[in-house]
Amino acid sequence: MLMSNKKIRVLVAKPGLDGHDRGVKVVARALRDAGMEVIYTGLHQTPQQVAETALQEDVDVVGLSVLSGAHMTLVPRIKELLKDNGMDDCLLLVGGIIPEDDAEELLKNGNADKIFTPGDPLEDITGYIFDQFKEQTGS
Numbered sequence: 668m669l670m671s672n673k674k675i676r677v678l679v680a681k682p683g684l685d686g687h688d689r690g691v692k693v694v695a696r697a698l699r700d701a702g703m704e705v706i707y708t709g710l711h712q713t714p715q716q717v718a719e720t721a722l723q724e725d726v727d728v729v730g731l732s733v734l735s736g737a738h739m740t741l742v743p744r745i746k747e748l749l750k751d752n753g754m755d756d757c758l759l760l761v762g763g764i765i766p767e768d769d770a771e772e773l774l775k776n777g778n779a780d781k782i783f784t785p786g787d788p789l790e791d792i793t794g795y796i797f798d799q800f801k802e803q804t805g806s
Contacts, residue, residue: 675800677728680708680717682745685735685763690785694730694762697789703728703796714741718748721757728796733763743778758799760792 679695681688688710699705706724708717721729729749733741742761749757761773762783770782780799783792 674702674704675728675796676704676706676724676726677730677796678706678708678717678721678724678726679730679732680712680720681710681732682712682714682717682741683733683735683737684711685733685737686710687734688732690734690762691730691732694732694789694792697793698730698796701793701797703793714744714748717745718752718754721749721754722752726757727800728758728760730760730762733761733765736764738763738765738773739769742773743776746778758796760795762787762792 677698679691679698681691695705695707706720706726708720717729717731729745731742731745738761746759749759758780760781760783761779765782765784773779773782781795
């Protein structure tokens with residue numbers, strides 16, 4: 668449970684072979700500017716690396732940026748590893764090029780809490796995160 672005086676800790680990761688990181692850096696900066704503590708893992712992270720870093724950094728949110736088309740493999744695997752590490756309550760957000768049908772399936776199956784796509788305002792991302800923790804803390 669997040670304490671009201673604790674900053675929200677967000678891990679931002681680029682899983683898989685995708686080498687495009689401009690967008691994820693923009694999102695990371697927006698989260699930081701909104702008052703969150705942001706850890707960026709860099710490019711080419713394996714699902715295991717993402718889950719291990721999330722555990723080590725004790726994050727509240729994991730944000731994945733996936734532009735490679737491998738989201739239907741990477742996202743469920745990361746969700747499974749987070750669960751295996753006892754991080755069931757960690758918010759898992761996915762951003763990138765995610766077809767609508769795939770987004771619906773990821774959400775329906777509980778593999779992602781929210782999907783953001785290019786063009787979504789940065790305020791929607793920060794607002795969604797703040798809203799989730801507002802509900803959990805009752806503040």
